[in-house]
Amino acid sequence: MNDSSNPVKRFRIEPQTGAAFTIKQGQKIRIIDVEGEQVADLYCFEKEEIEEKLSSGHTTDYNNKLFLSKGDILYSNRSNPMFTIVADKVGKHIMLYAPCSQVMFEKSYGVTEAHPNCLDNLINGLKSYGVQASQITIPLNIFMNIEIDLEGEIKIKSPMSKAGDYIELRAEMDMIVGVTACSAGSCNNFEWTPIDVEIYSGDAVL
Numbered sequence: 065m066n067d068s069s070n071p072v073k074r075f076r077i078e079p080q081t082g083a084a085f086t087i088k089q090g091q092k093i094r095i096i097d098v099e100g101e102q103v104a105d106l107y108c109f110e111k112e113e114i115e116e117k118l119s120s121g122h123t124t125d126y127n128n129k130l131f132l133s134k135g136d137i138l139y140s141n142r143s144n145p146m147f148t149i150v151a152d153k154v155g156k157h158i159m160l161y162a163p164c165s166q167v168m169f170e171k172s173y174g175v176t177e178a179h180p181n182c183l184d185n186l187i188n189g190l191k192s193y194g195v196q197a198s199q200i201t202i203p204l205n206i207f208m209n210i211e212i213d214l215e216g217e218i219k220i221k222s223p224m225s226k227a228g229d230y231i232e233l234r235a236e237m238d239m240i241v242g243v244t245a246c247s248a249g250s251c252n253n254f255e256w257t258p259i260d261v262e263i264y265s266g267d268a269v270l
């Protein structure tokens with residue numbers, strides 16, 4: 065019998081990097097903001113059929129909300145549950161922004177040198193599973209904090225997450241998962257720190 069209080073796997077995503085791994089239905093993943101105020105992007109695919117993948121549009125539709133927290137379900141582009149948020153120390157996450165990319169840094173910030181970014185970090189890990197950059201759409205923007213006014217204008221705020229805060233997601237299918245420690249500026253309060261990942265056995269027979 066598995067001890068569900070101890071992770072079966074634990075690893076650190078260093079600042080401005082990413083990781084990819086597989087997870088089984090019923091397992092839980094805990095994403096930990098080690099030092100606080102650090103956004104993590106998460107994107108996922110059905111393990112055997114990568115045409116089925118995380119969908120911001122479906123998730124917004126079925127949850128009827130823009131801010132995601134405990135009890136909310138992340139859906140695939142085929143309307144199947146992929147993850148359920150089962151614990152959340154912060155209470156506010158979004159699934160609106162594309163992963164930051166080299167092009168985004170060039171267009172939005174005038175960057176001319178190579179800049180670490182979530183899209184490259186996601187694809188670096190996911191390519192070994194056969195994923196191409198064009199297959200990655202909108203990730204779960206974990207710990208990302210925005211405000212939306214009545215006209216729909218968005219302000220990016222510093223994350224509300226403090227050191228050690230986490231979100232826990234239960235996998236509802238077998239998946240390939242990519243997670244990054246974001247490299248963008250204002251959404252991370254202009255500091256780049258690590259993200260820890262823990263995988264728990266959950267209630268499923270593995």
Ligand SMILES: [Zn+2]
Pocket residue numbers: 105163164181182183245246247248
């Ligand atoms: Zn990013």
